[in-house]
Amino acid sequence: MTDKGSIIYLEGVTVDYDGFKALNNLNFIVDYNELRVVIGPNGAGKTTLLDVICGKTKPAAGRVIFGKDTELIGKREDEIVKLGIGRKFQAPSIYANLTVWENLDLSLKRLSKGVFPTLLGSSTQAERIKIGDALETIGLNDVAQTRAGSLSHGQKQWLEIGMVILQDPSLLLVDEPVAGMTDEETEQTGMLLQSLAEKHAIVVIEHDMEFVRQIARIVTVLHEGTVICEGPVEKVQADDRVREIYLGRQKVHA
Amino acid sequence: MSENHELHLRERGDIGMAFWVTGFVLLVLLPLLNVLPPEDSWLHFSDFSLNRFGKFLAFAIVALGLDLIWGYTGILSLGQGVFFGLGAYCMGMHLMLTIGKESVYGSELPDFMVWNQVKELPFFWKPFYSLPVALLGAILVPTAFALLFGFLAFRSRIKGVYFAIITQATALVAWLVFNRNETNLGGTNGLTDFKQLLGFRLSEPGTQRALYVLTVLCLGGAYLLCRWIIRSRAGKVLIAVRDSEQRVVFSGYTPANYKLFVFVVAAALAGLAGLLYVPQVGIITPAQIGVLPSLEMVIWVAVGGRGTLAGAVLGAVSVNLGRSVLTNYFPELWPFILGGLFVTVVLLFPDGLVGVGRRIGEQWPHISRRVSFIMPATKG
Numbered sequence: 001m002t003d004k005g006s007i008i009y010l011e012g013v014t015v016d017y018d019g020f021k022a023l024n025n026l027n028f029i030v031d032y033n034e035l036r037v038v039i040g041p042n043g044a045g046k047t048t049l050l051d052v053i054c055g056k057t058k059p060a061a062g063r064v065i066f067g068k069d070t071e072l073i074g075k076r077e078d079e080i081v082k083l084g085i086g087r088k089f090q091a092p093s094i095y096a097n098l099t100v101w102e103n104l105d106l107s108l109k110r111l112s113k114g115v116f117p118t119l120l121g122s123s124t125q126a127e128r129i130k131i132g133d134a135l136e137t138i139g140l141n142d143v144a145q146t147r148a149g150s151l152s153h154g155q156k157q158w159l160e161i162g163m164v165i166l167q168d169p170s171l172l173l174v175d176e177p178v179a180g181m182t183d184e185e186t187e188q189t190g191m192l193l194q195s196l197a198e199k200h201a202i203v204v205i206e207h208d209m210e211f212v213r214q215i216a217r218i219v220t221v222l223h224e225g226t227v228i229c230e231g232p233v234e235k236v237q238a239d240d241r242v243r244e245i246y247l248g249r250q251k252v253h254a
Numbered sequence: 255m256s257e258n259h260e261l262h263l264r265e266r267g268d269i270g271m272a273f274w275v276t277g278f279v280l281l282v283l284l285p286l287l288n289v290l291p292p293e294d295s296w297l298h299f300s301d302f303s304l305n306r307f308g309k310f311l312a313f314a315i316v317a318l319g320l321d322l323i324w325g326y327t328g329i330l331s332l333g334q335g336v337f338f339g340l341g342a343y344c345m346g347m348h349l350m351l352t353i354g355k356e357s358v359y360g361s362e363l364p365d366f367m368v369w370n371q372v373k374e375l376p377f378f379w380k381p382f383y384s385l386p387v388a389l390l391g392a393i394l395v396p397t398a399f400a401l402l403f404g405f406l407a408f409r410s411r412i413k414g415v416y417f418a419i420i421t422q423a424t425a426l427v428a429w430l431v432f433n434r435n436e437t438n439l440g441g442t443n444g445l446t447d448f449k450q451l452l453g454f455r456l457s458e459p460g461t462q463r464a465l466y467v468l469t470v471l472c473l474g475g476a477y478l479l480c481r482w483i484i485r486s487r488a489g490k491v492l493i494a495v496r497d498s499e500q501r502v503v504f505s506g507y508t509p510a511n512y513k514l515f516v517f518v519v520a521a522a523l524a525g526l527a528g529l530l531y532v533p534q535v536g537i538i539t540p541a542q543i544g545v546l547p548s549l550e551m552v553i554w555v556a557v558g559g560r561g562t563l564a565g566a567v568l569g570a571v572s573v574n575l576g577r578s579v580l581t582n583y584f585p586e587l588w589p590f591i592l593g594g595l596f597v598t599v600v601l602l603f604p605d606g607l608v609g610v611g612r613r614i615g616e617q618w619p620h621i622s623r624r625v626s627f628i629m630p631a632t633k634g
Contacts, residue, residue: 054504081506093504095490095497102490107505115515118507119488160501167506 005068007032007171007201008053013062015048015225022048023059024225030171035197037212038205039236040222041245046205047090049222050173053203054087055080066171086169090176092156096149100140100159103148104131107163130166138162138192154185158192165196172202178211190214221245272564273477280311280470285463301459308466308534310574315469315476315527317554317570318563319520322480324552325560326489327516328496329413333421334551336428337396337521339543341528343432344395346445346538347379348388349456353449365447366440376438385452392529393522400521401514408510408517422545429544444539451533462534469530473567476523480563483519492516553596559606568607 006029015023023045030036038046051057052064055077064072072080095103108127111117135141138158143151148159157177164172174193178186186208193202193215206212212219212233219236221229229239236242284307287299320334350364359368363375381387403424407417435441454461483489494502495509502509532538541547550573558569573595581588603610 077503078506078508081504087504089500089504093498093501095494095501097493097497098490106487106490106494106502106507109506113505113507115488115511118491119483119486121487163501163505 005032006030006065007034007067008203009063009065010049010052011063011065013052013059013064015045015052015057016060021225023052026062026222026226028220028227030201030203032170032201033197034218035193035202035215036204036218036220037216038203038220038222039207039209039212043224044222045225046222047175048225050087050175050203050205053080053171053173054085081167081169084168084170086164086167086172088157088160088164088172088174088177090179092153092160094148094156094159094163096147098148099145100135100148100151101131101144103159104134104162104166108166109168134162134166137165137195139188154181154189157181157185157189161189161192161196165200170200172196172200174202174204176205176207178206178208186211187214269481277470277474280307281467281474285467288459288463301462304466305462305534306578307571308462308469309531310571311466311469311473312527312530312534313551313554313574314567314570315473315530316524316551317558317566318473318476318480319523320551321555321560321563321566322483322492322516323513323520325555325562325566326484326496327492327513329513329517330415330418330552331421331517331520332418332545332548332552333425333428334520334524335543335545335548336425337400337524338528338531338547338551339428339432339538339540340396340399341392341525342532342538342543343439343445343528344382344388344392344525345529345532346448347382347439348385349448349451349533350440350445351379351383352451353447356449357447364440364445366435366443367438370435370438370441372438379438389529393525396521396525396528397518400518404514404517408513411510422548425543425545425548429540432540432543440539442540444537444542445532446537446539448533448536456533456536465530465534469534472526472530476526477563477567479519480523483516484563488512488515550592553592553599555606556599557595557606559608561605562608565606565608572607 008028008030010026010028013023013026013028014021026045026049028049038049040046048057052059053066053072055072055075059073062073066072066080066083066085070083072083072085075083095106098106105123105127108130110121110127135144138161140151140155140159140162143155148156151159161174161177164174177193178189181189190211193204196202204215216233218231219233220227221236221239221242223241223245228245229236229242284299284304287297288301288304291297293300316334316338320331323329323331353364354362357363357365357368359365361368363372367375382391407420412420431437432439432444433442439445448456450456451461454464456462484492491502491507491512494505494507495512499509528538551570554570554573555566556569557573558567559565573592577588577592580591584591599606605612
C-alpha cells in the first residue's frame, strides 16, 4: 500500500454507558502499514475502542475517519467490513460445524455476499489459491478438512485471523490474540502478526507484556477511556503514570 | 491442497445409495405391492396403508423445511403449522367448491355456509374455483405470509426464544381466526366431505394411489432442493449463522436476509405439504394447524435428527407411524408418549435417530471387541 497519512483517525470520541464513560474524549491515530499495540488495565476502554471503529458501538460524540475522508460513525457493521476493516474477536469466533476450508471460503472477499449470488456461486481457481495461501500463512494446511470445532484453542485463534485476512482488509483489529495460548503458540502468533503487518495496518489489544515486547513498535496506553501515553515500548514502560496505573494490578517487567 | 478439496467435494456430491433405495421402495415397491398381490396375501399393501403413508410423506415435506430453519440455521419456529394450514386451506377451498350440488344441502355453496346462513359465496372464495389458482395459492400464500412475518421479525433482530414465542403466538392466533365462523372457512369443523379432484373421485383407490405417487415425487423434489441449498455456499452460511452470527456479520454477510430466505423456503414447503395432505386425508380443521401440531412438527425433526435431511424425513414418518400404531392401543396415552419421546431425545440423543445410528456404527467395532474380551473372561 502506498497511501500516506492515517488509516484510522479518532478525534474526541466519547462513549457513555449510562454515565460511565467507557471512552472519554479519546484521540487515536494509526498510520498505514503500522502495527500498533494498545494496552491498559481492565475497563480502560480497549475493546470499546475496537467496537467503535467497527460500528458495534455508537459513540455519543467525536469523529471516526477511515482512510482519507470516510466517516465511520453511523455506518452499519457490514458496510464497515466492506470498506476494509476486519476484526478478530477476543474469544475465538469461528464456525465450529464447518471445516477449516469452509470457514475460510465463507470469509473470502467476494463481489456480493447476498443470498442468491452465494447460493449459485462456485469457487474459482483464483479463490482456491487465495484460500490455500491463507492456510499456509496461518499454518493450518494439514487440518484444512477438519471440523473447526475440534481444533485446539491456538489453532482456532489462527483460523479466525486467517478468516479476517481473507476479507483483504486494509485495517485489522485484533483483540487479545494470545489469551489462553501456550508460550510456543504465543510466539508463533507474534510472528504471524508481524508478517501480516507488512501488508496491513494492524491494531492489537493485548495484556501479555512479554508478547507486547515481541511485536510492538508503537504502544498506546489507555486508562479510563483516554490515552495517557504513547510511544516505543521502552518509553512507555519508563513512564511514571503507566507504572502507577499498573502498580498492584499487573507488573510491568522492566 | 486444492486438489484434495475438489476430491472431497466430488465425493460428497454424489446422491447417496439410500436416496435411490428409499425412492424405489416408496415410488415403485409400495404401489406395486398395493396393486399386484391379491388382497388376502401377506404381501398386499392395503389401500388404507398406502393412503396413510401418503399422509406421513406429506408431513415429511414440512419436516424438511423445519429442519432447514431449525436444524441448520438454529432458529426454532413453533409456527410451521400455520404455513401448513394456509396451504391446506387453499387446496381445501378448491375441493369444497368442486363438491357443487353433491353437498348435503344440494346447494352450490359449501354446506357450512348454508348452515351459517351465508347467502352468497364470499369474494375471497371465488378465485378458488380454479385449480391452478388453488395450487399456486397453496404455495404463494404461505410464502407471502412468511416473507412479511420474517421480514419484520429478522429486521428487528428477534432471535432465539423470542422468535420461538412469537411464532407460537402466531399459531395460536391462526387457530383462533380459523375457528371463527365469521372467517367463513368452516369454523371448528373445517373443510371436509370432499368428492372429487379434476373429475376423479377421491374415494377411488386409483385416485388416492395417484396422490400418493405425487406426494412421493414432491418429497423427492423437496429433498433435492433442500440438499442443493445446504450444499451450496449459502447453506454453509446458514450453518455459520447458527455457529457464530457475529462472525457472519463481520465476514460481510447480512444474516437477516439468509434467515428470511430459509424461513420462506420452509413456509413454501409447509404449504406444499398442506396441499398434498388435504385430498389424501379428506379434512382440514383448525385443530391441525394450531399450537400443538406446530410443536409436533418440531418433535418429528428432533426425533429423526436435526441438521440432517434424512433425519427430518425419518422422524416425520416414524413418529407418525408410531402414533397411528399406538393410538390404536392407548389413545389417551399418546400425548404423554410423545412428550416423553421429546424429552428423551433432547436429553439423551440430541442427534436423534440418525445420530443413534451413526453412534452405533462408530461404536460397533469397540462393542464387539469388548464382548469378545468379556466372554472368555467369564469362562475363566
